[in-house]
Amino acid sequence: MIRGSIGLKLTAGVMLTALLVITVFAIFSIRSESQSLLQEVERHASQLSDRVESDLGYDMLHNDYQRIHAGITRVGQQESIDRVRMFNKAGEIIYSSDASDIGKMVDTKAESCFRCHSEGKPIEQLETSERTRIFRLDADSPRMLGIINPIYNEESCWTAACHAHPESQTVLGVLDITIPLTEVDRNIRNSQLAIVVFAVSAIVLLGLVVSLLVRWWIDRPVQKLVAATRQVAGGNLGHMVEVDREDELGVLAASFNNMTEKLAEARLQLFQSDKLASLGRLAAGVAHEINNPLTAVLTYSSYLLKRSGGQPEMKKDLQVIVEETIRCREIVKSLLDFARQTVPRKRSANINEIIGRARNVVENQLAIGRVELVLDLGNDLPDVTVDANQVQQVFINLMVNAADAIGDDRGTIRVSSRLISLSPKGVLQIKQALCRKRHDLVDRKVQIGGKPAITMRYASGDRNGLIHLDPMYGSTDHRLEDFPGMAEGVDLQCPHCQVSLLAEDEPCPKCGAPVYAFEVPLKGLVYGCLREGCGWSRWDQVDSAWDDQFVEVRVQDNGCGIPRAQIPKLFEPFATTKGQKGTGLGLAVSWGIVDNHNGTITVESEVGVGTTFIVRIPVSG
Amino acid sequence: MNLQRDILVIEDETSVSRAVEMVCTDAGMSVSVVSSATAALEVLDRFRFRLALCDIMMQGLDGFQFLEEVNRKGLDLPVVMMTGYSTMENAVKSLAKGAIDYIPKPFTADELLTVIRRSLRSGMLLDEAEAAGLERDRTMSFVPCPSEYYRLGCVSWVKLEDEGTARIGVSDLFLKSVEGIREFELSPVGEQLVQGVPCAFATSTDGSVHGIMCPMGGKVLEVNEDALSDPLLVEKDPYFRGWLYRILPSNPDSNLRWLSS
Numbered sequence: 001m002i003r004g005s006i007g008l009k010l011t012a013g014v015m016l017t018a019l020l021v022i023t024v025f026a027i028f029s030i031r032s033e034s035q036s037l038l039q040e041v042e043r044h045a046s047q048l049s050d051r052v053e054s055d056l057g058y059d060m061l062h063n064d065y066q067r068i069h070a071g072i073t074r075v076g077q078q079e080s081i082d083r084v085r086m087f088n089k090a091g092e093i094i095y096s097s098d099a100s101d102i103g104k105m106v107d108t109k110a111e112s113c114f115r116c117h118s119e120g121k122p123i124e125q126l127e128t129s130e131r132t133r134i135f136r137l138d139a140d141s142p143r144m145l146g147i148i149n150p151i152y153n154e155e156s157c158w159t160a161a162c163h164a165h166p167e168s169q170t171v172l173g174v175l176d177i178t179i180p181l182t183e184v185d186r187n188i189r190n191s192q193l194a195i196v197v198f199a200v201s202a203i204v205l206l207g208l209v210v211s212l213l214v215r216w217w218i219d220r221p222v223q224k225l226v227a228a229t230r231q232v233a234g235g236n237l238g239h240m241v242e243v244d245r246e247d248e249l250g251v252l253a254a255s256f257n258n259m260t261e262k263l264a265e266a267r268l269q270l271f272q273s274d275k276l277a278s279l280g281r282l283a284a285g286v287a288h289e290i291n292n293p294l295t296a297v298l299t300y301s302s303y304l305l306k307r308s309g310g311q312p313e314m315k316k317d318l319q320v321i322v323e324e325t326i327r328c329r330e331i332v333k334s335l336l337d338f339a340r341q342t343v344p345r346k347r348s349a350n351i352n353e354i355i356g357r358a359r360n361v362v363e364n365q366l367a368i369g370r371v372e373l374v375l376d377l378g379n380d381l382p383d384v385t386v387d388a389n390q391v392q393q394v395f396i397n398l399m400v401n402a403a404d405a406i407g408d409d410r411g412t413i414r415v416s417s418r419l420i421s422l423s424p425k426g427v428l429q430i431k432q433a434l435c436r437k438r439h440d441l442v443d444r445k446v447q448i449g450g451k452p453a454i455t456m457r458y459a460s461g462d463r464n465g466l467i468h469l470d471p472m473y474g475s476t477d478h479r480l481e482d483f484p485g486m487a488e489g490v491d492l493q494c495p496h497c498q499v500s501l502l503a504e505d506e507p508c509p510k511c512g513a514p515v516y517a518f519e520v521p522l523k524g525l526v527y528g529c530l531r532e533g534c535g536w537s538r539w540d541q542v543d544s545a546w547d548d549q550f551v552e553v554r555v556q557d558n559g560c561g562i563p564r565a566q567i568p569k570l571f572e573p574f575a576t577t578k579g580q581k582g583t584g585l586g587l588a589v590s591w592g593i594v595d596n597h598n599g600t601i602t603v604e605s606e607v608g609v610g611t612t613f614i615v616r617i618p619v620s621g
Numbered sequence: 622m623n624l625q626r627d628i629l630v631i632e633d634e635t636s637v638s639r640a641v642e643m644v645c646t647d648a649g650m651s652v653s654v655v656s657s658a659t660a661a662l663e664v665l666d667r668f669r670f671r672l673a674l675c676d677i678m679m680q681g682l683d684g685f686q687f688l689e690e691v692n693r694k695g696l697d698l699p700v701v702m703m704t705g706y707s708t709m710e711n712a713v714k715s716l717a718k719g720a721i722d723y724i725p726k727p728f729t730a731d732e733l734l735t736v737i738r739r740s741l742r743s744g745m746l747l748d749e750a751e752a753a754g755l756e757r758d759r760t761m762s763f764v765p766c767p768s769e770y771y772r773l774g775c776v777s778w779v780k781l782e783d784e785g786t787a788r789i790g791v792s793d794l795f796l797k798s799v800e801g802i803r804e805f806e807l808s809p810v811g812e813q814l815v816q817g818v819p820c821a822f823a824t825s826t827d828g829s830v831h832g833i834m835c836p837m838g839g840k841v842l843e844v845n846e847d848a849l850s851d852p853l854l855v856e857k858d859p860y861f862r863g864w865l866y867r868i869l870p871s872n873p874d875s876n877l878r879w880l881s882s
Contacts, residue, residue: 288678291705295727296636302729303644322729329727336708346813385811431871434785440874521785522842522869 007219011211018206022199029195034188041145041184042132048075049131049149049177052084056175060151061160073097075177082144082178086151089173134181143181148174221249225256237264238565262477265449268571268591287332294332298325346597349388351417351551351617352377357388358395359415362403366413371403376416382619384551390593391617394601397586398555398613405559405611414556420616421548425474428542429598430454430526433518435494435501441518443468443495448477456501456516458483460490467492473526473542476535486513486531503527510536549619550599554612561607570603624668626651628737631661631675631687632703637726641674644730645737658682662690670698672740675720677704677711688718699744701736703728709817712834716774717879723834735829743775743798767860771880773816773836778860779880781873786842789820790864791833791855801826802852807865812841814868816876821865823852837876839868 052075059067068086076084076097086095091106132147151172158167165172224241231239237260241253305318359373366373395415402413433441433454443455446468453468468479484490492501503517508529515536517527524541562570571591594601599617627650632638638654645652653668655661659681661673673691677684684702691698702715705726715723721743724736772778775794781787796802806822814820819832845864848855855863870876 288705291726292634292637295705296634296640298727298729299637299640299644299733302731303640303647306730307647325727326729346811347809348811432785438783438785519785 005219006222007211007214010214010218011207014210015203015207018203022202026195026199030188030192033191037184037187038134038145038181041179041181042147045132045145045147045177045179046149048081048179049147049175052177053149053151053175061156063160069095073099080179080183082180084178085176087174087176089169089171094173143185145179145181146176147179148176150174217247218249221245221253225249225253228253228256228260232260232263236565237267238567240564262449283335287336290328290332294325294328298322298329301325346385346387348383348385349391350383351381351386351391351553354386354388354392355395355415355417355553358392358399361392361396362399365400366403369403369406369408370410371406372410372412373399374412374414376414378416378418381417381419381551382549384617384619386597386617387593391597394590394593394615395553395555397590398615401586401613402555402557402559402611405557405561407559409559411558415553416556417551417553419619420550420552422550422616423474424539424542424548425537426472428473430471430473430520432521433526434521435497435518436499437494437497439494439496441494442471446479448472448479449475453479454518455495457493457495457498458490459493459498460484460487466495467530469528473539474537478530480530483530486529488514490514492516492530508534508536510534550616551619553615553617555615556610556612558610561609562603562605562611563607564605567603567605571601625671626653626668627671627741628652629661629664629668629670629673629698630654631656631658631673631679631684633657633676633679637676641733644733648734648737650737658684658687658690661687665691665694665696665698671744672721672737673698673700674737675700675702677702677715678706685714685718688715688720692719697748699740699747701740709815711817713773713817713879716776716834717881720774722774722776731829735831738829739795739798739831742800743794746794746797768882770860771836771877771882773834773880776834777820777836779836781870782867785869787837787839787868787870787873788864789814789836789866789868791821791823791859793859795831795833796856796859799823799825799831802856805849805852805855805865807844807849808841810841810844813871814838814841814866816879833865836880837868837870838872839870841866842869843867 052071056068056071059071072084072086072095075081081097083101084095084097085093085101087093087106093101093104093106096102131149132145134143134145136143151174153165153167153169153172157165157172158169228239228241239260240257243250243253243257245253301318301321305315305322308315308318355375355377359375363373399413399415406413429451431442431452435441441454441456442452444452446453446455448468448470449472451471454471455466455468457466458464463482463484465482467481467483470477493499494501501516501518502514506515506517506527507513508515508531511529511531511534513529513531513534515527515529517525519525520539524539526537526539528537529535571587591601594615594617597617599615601616602614603611604614605611628645630638630641630645630652632641632654633656635656638656642652642654653664653670655664658675658679661675662682675684675687682690684704688700688702691700699721700719701722701724702711702720703724703726704711712723712725722736722740724733728736767780770778770780772792775792777789777791777795779787779789802823803826804824806824808814808820814835814837816835816838818835820835821833823831823833825831844866848863848865855865857863
């Protein structure tokens with residue numbers, strides 16, 4: 001586990017956001033719920049107050065003290081009502097459900113009066129909402145809702161028999177009802193609790209789900225990638241990440257695998273050249289040491305042979321010495337060639353005949369190991385242009401390896417040949433590229449995929465620099481460094497003479513961007529588009545005449561198989577798994593030979609099932 | 622500087638130098654043997670030689686340094702390089718540095734004599750040319766070869782063509798030193814030639830076979846059938862109608878380093 005992992009951070013971030021959102025939501029929700037509950041109570045209180053006022057109206061008109069008092073007491077006795085009071089204009093309590101209050105004066109500054117009397121002078125008209133107030137009698141008492149209802153002077157009042165009020169008086173008194181909010185407050189508390197419980201459980205659940213999803217979708221694949229990068233950093237270039245998804249991380253894993261493969265290939269080439277270089281020095285030393293004594297032997301013996309005219313017996317013996325010494329000379333020479341991987345001497349040859357010759361060489365060895373060799377050769381295979389001796393060496397190596405993989409068990413080696421077709425793109429290497437003034441664009445100092453890159457200069461305004469193109473036709477593994485991208489005003493030039501490499505009036509048929517063109521001697525013009533993501537390319541002479549045919553030879557055994565991790569190192573020199581048995585050079589040399597023939601050699605293997613080596617050699621040579 | 626001898630053998634391996642001495646003496650040549658380049662330079666102060674056979678890998682001064690010394694002193698001495706480390710680089714470098722020929726070890730008595738006789742003739746031809754007033758420079762061709770031609774020693778030439786291809790042929794000095802070519806043996810179209818490795822073989826009327834070192838590596842595109850059917854054409858017009866191959870050079874830039882124009 002990594003400290004401060006992306007999954008942890010993401011989960012924490014989501015949780016924090018959820019906490020904030022849900023808290024704000026809960027606060028607003030609680031507030032609005034309390035408000036609507038209170039409004040309901042207010043409405044109820046207002047209605048009650050109006051009822052009481054209208055119920056007592058008649059009694060008040062008749063100034064029937066007893067009946068008013070009885071009515072107020074009755075209302076006040078209701079459980080949901082704390083008390084009912086009525087004061088006159090002067091503030092004296094004239095009726096109350098609590099008899100002890102009667103006759104007391106209320107202070108206009110008291111909370112129940114403050115609403116109207118706060119401005120110094122009584123307000124005579126009040127909105128319903130303004131008539132209510134919430135208060136506590138003392139710190140420990142429940143909240144109370146008070147509603148005042150001014151009793152306005154009406155015609156019936158000043159015309160009533162008692163003539164108690166003059167017409168000029170607007171407000172005759174106030175009906176004040178107090179309702180305890182115990183129930184409402186309990187409801188509010190309950191719903192607050194419910195919302196808090198909901199919020200907490202929502203946050204916890206969200207956190208769980210998010211952390212699970214993050215773990216499933218991000219953490220695990222990222223952990224796998226991290227583990228893979230560590231493996232690769234530790235040198236295990238055979239490590240592959242499982243690609244079982246199609247999202248960005250799946251794509252990342254796939255490109256990671258791709259990168260690792262390319263890295264392995266590049267390292268293989270590096271190893272090849274490095275180790276073969278030291279082998280070359282060794283062989284050179286050996287050749288030098290052996291060639292001097294051989295010179296003496298060959299010169300003396302050939303000299304004696306010339307002078308041995310009269311002695312047929314001696315002549316015959318000397319002939320043997322000379323011939324065998326010349327054979328030694330060839331062996332030493334081929335040792336040097338072998339180590340230096342000299343250019344193959346190619347001639348037209350039939351691959352099946354080469355396989356047959358290789359079989360003749362290994363047949364005895366296989367018979368001793370009781371290994372059966374089955375040839376399944378395709379008919380009518382076209383001839384290939386190869387160095388037959390080198391290619392035969394490859395097949396011998398593969399067959400001997402197969403026999404070694406089978407070991408002491410009885411087993412079968414199946415060698416098959418057939419004709420296959422492959423597209424030129426990604427297979428054919430551009431080895432020469434010329435600008436209009438015939439400067440070579442191939443830069444041997446910069447290599448892409450182990451092969452010399454094609455170098456161009458770009459110029460855009462005052463910016464310019466070098467870019468290196470993938471020499472494999474159709475591949476786009478370019479090294480563009482600071483290249484601003486293909487756009488109007490960007491010129492591609494020969495790095496030697498700065499003549500433009502852009503093809504005039506021939507935009508990319510795929511994306512319309514300007515395309516570059518260079519010449520491959522005797523093979524026509526190669527066009528290509530450098531716009532990001534386009535990758536279009538054209539090479540008429542090759543596209544039309546490309547002999548996309550390859551002869552494929554598979555050497556398959558049912559031996560022990562090769563563990564996946566060893567496969568990338570297989571073609572490295574000295575990577576033998578055979579202990580004392582092999583030199584560790586067979587596959588490295590085979591790889592070099594096939595590569596020199598512009599072919600490919602690959603391997604498919606499963607432990608316990610067997611291994612198949614696949615050699616593909618272009619028919620065109 | 623008065624005594625004239627035929628062959629100076631510079632070789633630190635006694636078994637080799639004795640074998641070479643024996644073969645040459647038997648062929649009627651006078652031979653001196655020294656075991657180092659320094660000793661050879663001392664001997665050269667007192668004697669004149671028609672030809673030197675020099676090993677490349679030696680203690681002290683090596684073969685290439687010896688060549689440079691000979692050139693620096695302006696000695697009139699054709700040198701044939703021989704080496705057990707027979708690589709094309711050594712071959713090409715020898716010719717580029719002014720050796721008249723190159724022979725890889727091990728060799729048979731006949732192979733050695735073929736090279737020695739050819740080189741002696743080359744030396745003679747150069748002397749004659751000098752006497753006739755032509756510029757004396759072993760790295761130059763006997764007949765100055767046309768411009769835009771590059772030469773590997775005085776053995777073979779290459780001319781780069783506009784299409785990115787190149788034409789290969791034999792120098793006139795080599796042809797004259799071989800004396801009477803009966804036939805040429807050439808590699809077929811499609812074959813890969815390597816610089817410094819014989820790419821063609823000329824059989825002379827006396828039956829000896831002479832390898833012609835390839836001046837530039839590449840793939841054979843075309844073989845001059847006229848030269849094959851009429852070897853005389855090559856001798857008459859070695860730089861134009863007597864070309865041998867048209868090739869697609871595989872690495873012209875690095876090959877050109879070893880060629881002179």
